[in-house]
Amino acid sequence: MNKVGMISLGCPKNQVDGEAMLSKLSKSGFDIVSNIEDSDIMIINTCGFIEPAKAEAIEAILEVADYKKAGLISCIVVTGCLAERYQDEIIKEIPEVDAVIGIGANGDIVKVCQKALCGINTSFYPNKCNLPLNCERLLSTPSHWAYLKIAEGCDNKCSYCAIPSIRGSFRSRRIEDIVNEAEHLADIGVKEVILVAQDTTKYGEDIYGKYSLDVLLKELVKIDKIEWFRLFYCYPQRITDSLIDVISTEDKICNYIDIPLQHADKDVLRSMNRTGDSESYKSLLSKMRDRIEGLSLRTTFMVGFPGESEEQFENLCDFVKDVKFEKMGCFTFSPEEDTPAFDMKNQIDEDVKKRREEILMDIQYTITENANKKRIGMTNKVIIDDFSEGKYIGRSYLDSPEIDSGIIFTSNKELKIGEFVNVKITDYNGYDLIGEAVI
Numbered sequence: 442m443n444k445v446g447m448i449s450l451g452c453p454k455n456q457v458d459g460e461a462m463l464s465k466l467s468k469s470g471f472d473i474v475s476n477i478e479d480s481d482i483m484i485i486n487t488c489g490f491i492e493p494a495k496a497e498a499i500e501a502i503l504e505v506a507d508y509k510k511a512g513l514i515s516c517i518v519v520t521g522c523l524a525e526r527y528q529d530e531i532i533k534e535i536p537e538v539d540a541v542i543g544i545g546a547n548g549d550i551v552k553v554c555q556k557a558l559c560g561i562n563t564s565f566y567p568n569k570c571n572l573p574l575n576c577e578r579l580l581s582t583p584s585h586w587a588y589l590k591i592a593e594g595c596d597n598k599c600s601y602c603a604i605p606s607i608r609g610s611f612r613s614r615r616i617e618d619i620v621n622e623a624e625h626l627a628d629i630g631v632k633e634v635i636l637v638a639q640d641t642t643k644y645g646e647d648i649y650g651k652y653s654l655d656v657l658l659k660e661l662v663k664i665d666k667i668e669w670f671r672l673f674y675c676y677p678q679r680i681t682d683s684l685i686d687v688i689s690t691e692d693k694i695c696n697y698i699d700i701p702l703q704h705a706d707k708d709v710l711r712s713m714n715r716t717g718d719s720e721s722y723k724s725l726l727s728k729m730r731d732r733i734e735g736l737s738l739r740t741t742f743m744v745g746f747p748g749e750s751e752e753q754f755e756n757l758c759d760f761v762k763d764v765k766f767e768k769m770g771c772f773t774f775s776p777e778e779d780t781p782a783f784d785m786k787n788q789i790d791e792d793v794k795k796r797r798e799e800i801l802m803d804i805q806y807t808i809t810e811n812a813n814k815k816r817i818g819m820t821n822k823v824i825i826d827d828f829s830e831g832k833y834i835g836r837s838y839l840d841s842p843e844i845d846s847g848i849i850f851t852s853n854k855e856l857k858i859g860e861f862v863n864v865k866i867t868d869y870n871g872y873d874l875i876g877e878a879v880i
Contacts, residue, residue: 443558444472446480448501449581451488453588453637453673455521459486460578462520462550467579469551477508482516482554487523489607491775498523499535506537516540516557520547522607529564540564544608545571569594569609575618583826585859586633586842587626591619591657595639597676599703600714600781601746601774604639611640613648620660627666632859633824634661635671635841642679655683662693668861669824671841673699677725678716689733695838696733701741705760706753709746712785719760726764737839739768744801745794746774747785754797761804767812768845769805771798806872809846813869820879823848823864825856833878835864846871852878 445466449459462484467473474480483505487498498521508514518540519531525543532538539557543566546553553563572593580587594609595602623634636654638644645653654672661670672688675698688694704710707718730736742757761769773794776783821837826847828834833856835848850864856878868875 442470442472443481443554444474444479445482445484445554446474446477447484447486447581448505449486449521450498450501451486451490451494451522453635454590454593454639455486455488456581457578457588457590457637458521458544458547458572459484460581461573461576462486462547463579463581464577465548465551466554468577471551471554473579477505478513480514482518482557483508483514484518484520484550484554487519487521489521489523489526490602490604491772491777493775495523502531502535502538506535509537516554518542518550518553518557520544520550522604525566525569525607526603528566532562532564543567543569545569548573548576569607570612572609574612574614575622580629580631582842583858584630585824585826586635587631588637589619589623589626589634590614590637591641591644591654592638596643597640598714600712600785601743601777603777603780606779608639611643611647613643613645613653615648616645616653616657616660619657620664623661623664623667627664630859632667632861633669633671633842634667635673637673640674640676640679641672642675642681642684652679652681652684655681655687658684658687658691658694662691668693669695669838671695671697671838673841675700677702677722680725680729685729685732695737696735697737697739697838697841698729699739699841703741703743704746704749704757705742706749706756709749709753709757712748712782713743713746714781719756722760723764735839737767738764739770739841739845740766741770741772742801743772743774744797745789745791747776747782747789748787749774749789749797758801758804761801761808765808765812766805767809767839768841769801769808770844771801771805773798809872810869813872813874816866816874817868818866820863820865821848821876823850823862823876825858825860825862827858828856835862837864846873848874848876850876850878852880854878854880 545567823835
């Protein structure tokens with residue numbers, strides 16, 4: 442039996458694609474392994490969003506190429522966004538690669554791997570719409586939580602982003618297909634489901650004629666065995682009153698929303714080809730906090746966009762200080778070819794970008810530290826993610842896996858990974874909270 446391993450990089454949406462490919466390979470007779478040295482074939486499922494992601498993907502390909510040169514593996518297959526974006530350039534620059542396929546060829550991964558084993562190179566980039574929306578997956582996340590992709594592609598066309606050209610137009614899955622997949626996840630023991638898409642709040646507009654994330658959520662919460670549903674990648678202008686109502690009234694939907702705002706200065710946002718400004722954002726976020734009890738807001742900002750002045754950056758800092766997000770990430774602008782922002786005038790020096798990133802994250806650290814102080818003495822329902830060195834690591838509804846901080850706690854009773862337990866917060870250490878189980 443031929444053995445195949447995968448390195449999956451980038452966002453959760455790409456991770457879901459990788460899980461679908463692994464399922465196809467497993468069902469066709471391939472043995473799925475976790476280590477490069479145990480593999481006959483290694484798939485690198487790449488990200489190509491910004492320069493650091495591209496560099497990480499190329500580094501991973503080169504690392505696996507060294508294994509092939511040493512005779513430890515037979516074949517290398519490159520998939521994902523970098524493959525879709527740069528296509529034949531990858532094989533040209535890294536000849537050890539046996540196959541490069543676009544996202545529209547993911548459904549053909551079994552044939553691609555079989556050809557590679559027979560010494561037949563493949564370079565295949567069919568229509569992006571050929572990427573299957575519905576497919577079985579072999580989960581790569583822990584058994585108690587999983588991502589669930591509700592749509593593919595993007596129509597937003599932000600001036601800095603290559604995703605629409607890489608992933609194609611926005612395509613929603615049908616409600617019944619998503620519910621069926623969620624029911625399957627529940628049957629195999631998943632307790633927390635995180636809904637993802639390039640823009641989850643646009644869900645349903647293309648097939649139902651209106652934003653339908655609220656309708657979808659009402660169906661999903663009927664599934665008995667899943668306790669938490671969590672929302673990622675919500676676009677601010679599409680957060681409707683109906684969606685807010687559903688989140689506030691349905692206990693299974695975590696009072697947690699990820700809204701990547703990117704900036705708060707109106708002129709910078711217009712250069713990004715995005716709507717909104719600091720006042721409209723404050724109004725929206727205030728309304729959400731008023732109507733959703735204990736809401737945890739996560740956002741992401743980009744600093745160093747072409748033309749961003751010191752005053753505009755200070756406007757962003759003031760906005761962050763005023764809103765006090767529960768969770769915040771920041772990254773620097775990366776000029777991506779084939780995007781309008783690539784050759785915009787007034788590009789910002791890298792050292793200025795980095796300084797601004799550090800300043801913004803320092804502001805957020807102070808906000809988080811103050812918020813953590815206020816949580817001391819509170820008791821939270823926590824899902825257990827791990828156990829290490831005599832301590833459990835878990836999260837409340839306020840925290841997402843992989844990207845947010847956690848709660849490190851002790852218990853006088855043995856607990857299981859994936860179990861829910863009440864934890865009293867006793868202290869904090871940086872971003873992490875410290876606590877003890879209340880049994």
